[in-house]
Amino acid sequence: MTTADIALVTGGNKGLGLEIVRQLAERGMRVYLGARDETRGREAVAGLTTSGDVRFVQLDVTDRESVRAAVALIDAESGRLDVLVNNAGISSEVGTAVPDITADQMRATFEVNVFGVVTVTSACIPLLRKSANGRIVNMASRLGSLTALSAPDSRQRKLGALTYSSSKAALNVLTLLYSEALRADGIQVNSVTPGRVDTGIGAGTDRSTDRTLADGVRTPIHLATLPPQTMTGEFRGSGIDESPGW
Numbered sequence: 351m352t353t354a355d356i357a358l359v360t361g362g363n364k365g366l367g368l369e370i371v372r373q374l375a376e377r378g379m380r381v382y383l384g385a386r387d388e389t390r391g392r393e394a395v396a397g398l399t400t401s402g403d404v405r406f407v408q409l410d411v412t413d414r415e416s417v418r419a420a421v422a423l424i425d426a427e428s429g430r431l432d433v434l435v436n437n438a439g440i441s442s443e444v445g446t447a448v449p450d451i452t453a454d455q456m457r458a459t460f461e462v463n464v465f466g467v468v469t470v471t472s473a474c475i476p477l478l479r480k481s482a483n484g485r486i487v488n489m490a491s492r493l494g495s496l497t498a499l500s501a502p503d504s505r506q507r508k509l510g511a512l513t514y515s516s517s518k519a520a521l522n523v524l525t526l527l528y529s530e531a532l533r534a535d536g537i538q539v540n541s542v543t544p545g546r547v548d549t550g551i552g553a554g555t556d557r558s559t560d561r562t563l564a565d566g567v568r569t570p571i572h573l574a575t576l577p578p579q580t581m582t583g584e585f586r587g588s589g590i591d592e593s594p595g596w
């Protein structure tokens with residue numbers, strides 16, 4: 351990592367995204383804090399107690415024009431992108447049993463967690479190609495791990511988070527196929543699960559956990575600061591060397 355690395359974090363105004371923004375800025379990166387809501391985004395930047403270079407950029411991952419404008423702003427100001435953290439994510443099924451989940455609920459979750467990632471990633475690839483060490487970090491989940499979901503008694507299977515689990519499994523496929531497609535460009539693409547951290551997501555479900563935001567972002571920060579040619583197409587857990595299994 352050079353001191354001048356340029357990063358974009360989607361959904362950076364709160365939760366894990368905000369902590370990732372803070373820690374990348376502390377490491378000397380110029381960080382674009384993406385937020386779909388301008389007031390929440392600007393308040394997040396103002397509330398950060400870092401002396402680093404953090405800049406608000408309006409970015410709704412479901413809105414192509416907003417993504418295009420955000421990437422154009424980064425291009426005009428910085429001319430390249432070194433790190434993209436696809437962090438924005440939702441869970442839209444709280445309290446609905448699997449047999450009652452509708453296709454509209456599936457679409458709503460996929461709109462952000464999958465289609466939004468494709469919109470942002472494809473728009474950022476030209477800028478990432480201008481980096482000497484492009485890195486994409488996809489915020490996945492153990493709830494999307496087919497390894498975990500195939501275990502008959504697993505918490506992930508019992509929870510029955512149909513839309514969320516499916517979307518995070520699809521996100522892992524994006525990681526694998528983007529990593530292959532961008533290997534020749536030296537762009538490293540990895541998935542990570544932060545482990546269960548009590549944030550805005552999944553409100554209304556059992557969020558009991560003693561993991562802090564700092565615990566949750568340890569591996570995402572590691573992946574966002576990888577030296578060139580270190581690893582790509584991997585799925586890492588809350589321990590840097592641990593893989594939850596795809």
Ligand SMILES: NC(=O)c1ccc[n+]([C@@H]2O[C@H](COP(=O)([O-])OP(=O)(O)OC[C@H]3O[C@@H](n4cnc5c(N)ncnc54)[C@H](OP(=O)(O)O)[C@@H]3O)[C@@H](O)[C@H]2O)c1
Binds near residue numbers: 409547
């Ligand atoms: N917390 C956990 O235990 C856990 C575990 C596994 C994976 N994850 C993943 O980690 C990531 C961060 O989650 P979190 O726990 O920090 O949740 P969070 O506190 O709910 O934050 C989610 C962020 O995503 C943003 N967002 C939602 N829809 C968006 C859109 N259309 N465009 C742009 N931004 C949007 C939210 O913005 P608003 O403030 O405007 O709503 C917010 O900034 C997610 O991808 C989540 O699936 C979390």
